[in-house]
Amino acid sequence: MTAPDINSPAEQERYERGLEVLATVDGGSAPAVMDSLADVAPALAHHIVAFGFGDIYARPGLDPKQRQLVTLGILTALGGCEPQLEVHLKTALNVGLTPTEIVESLTHAAGYCGFPRALNAVTVAKKVFAERDLLPIAT
Template identity: 35%
Template sequence: MKEANNFRKLLLAILLLNINMMIAQDKNTGSTHLNAHQQSMASICALSAVGNIQKLKTELNTGLDSGLSVNEIKEALVQLYAYCGFPRSLNAINAFMEVLENRKADGITDLQGKEASPINATNDKYSVGKETLQKLTGKEEKGPKTGANAFAPAIDVFLKEHLFADIFSRDVLNYRQREFVTISILSAMSRVEPQLQAHISMGLNTGITEGQIMELSAIIEKQIGKEQAEIVKNALEKVIQINKKIN
C-alpha cells in the first residue's frame, strides 16, 4: 500500500512538472505549435494577400467559430495593406463585413474583442517606429542609411512613422501576433523572399518558433500551393543558418 501511494505521488509530481513546463512555455512562445486561432489567422491573411475571396469567406467563418475576435481579424486585415496594398485589404474587409452580416442574420453573436487604446500622439513617430523596429530585429540602428532607405529616404520615414509606429503601436495585437500576420501575408506572395526572410527573423525574435513557421508552411501549401510552401521553408532555413553564424 505504501509503495502504491509513493508511486501515485511520483506520478502526480511528474504531471505537475509537465503542466508547469507547458505553462512556462506558453508564456514565452504561445506554445510551440500553432493553435486554432493562429491557424485560422494564417489562412485568413494568406488568402487575403492573394485575393481569393471565396476561400477567404470560409476561413473567416472558421476563424470566428474558433474564437478569434472581430477586432483581431480587423486589425490583421488593416495591417494587410502595408504589405500588399489597399485593394487587397479593402476587398478582404468588405468580404469580412459580408460574413459578419450573414452570421448576424443567422442569429450568431460573435466576440467583438477589445478596441485599440488611444496612441500617445505627443511622441515623435519616427523615434517610436525606430525603437519598435530595433526591438523586432534585436539590432541597434546606427550609422548612415544604406540601401533603399538611403536611395529613397522617404520610404525610411514612411516605414518608421506609419508601419512601425502607427500600426505596430496599436495594442489589439502584440508584436509577436503582428509579425505572425506579416509572415503569413508574405508567405502567400510571390517574389518577396527578402522581406519574408527579414520578417521570419523578426518573428523568431518575438517568440515565434521554428516549428510554428514549419506548420505555417503546411497551411500555405494547403491554401496557396506547394511552391510557395517551399519558399517559406527555404527562407526559414536561411534565417537559421545566418543565426548559427552570428551565434
C-alpha cells in the same frame, strides 16, 4: 498634392515612435534596409519606420508574435518577397516564435497560397535557421 514633409515635428514623432517599436522586435536587418534606401528613397525609409512600425505595429490588439505570424503568412502568400520574408523570419525568432511554429505557419499557408510559395518560404526559413544554428528542427 504635396508629399508630407518627413522632417516636420509630427512626422519626426511618428518616426521616433517607429524606431522605438522596431528596436524591440527587429531581427537585426532593419538598419541595413533603411540605410540602403538613404541615397535613393529616404522618404520610403521614413514611411516604413513611421507608418509600418510607428502607426501599424504599435497598435494594441495583437502581440508581436501574432503580428509576425500574420506577416509571415502574407509574405508567403504574396510570393516574390523573399528578402522581406527573411527580415521578418529573423524578427519572428527575435520576438519568441520557435522554428517549429514558423514552419507550421508556412505549412499552413500552403493550403491557401499553394505549395510553390510555401516551399519558397521554407527555403528562406531554412537559410535563417541555419544562420542561427537552429537546424535540424524536431517535429
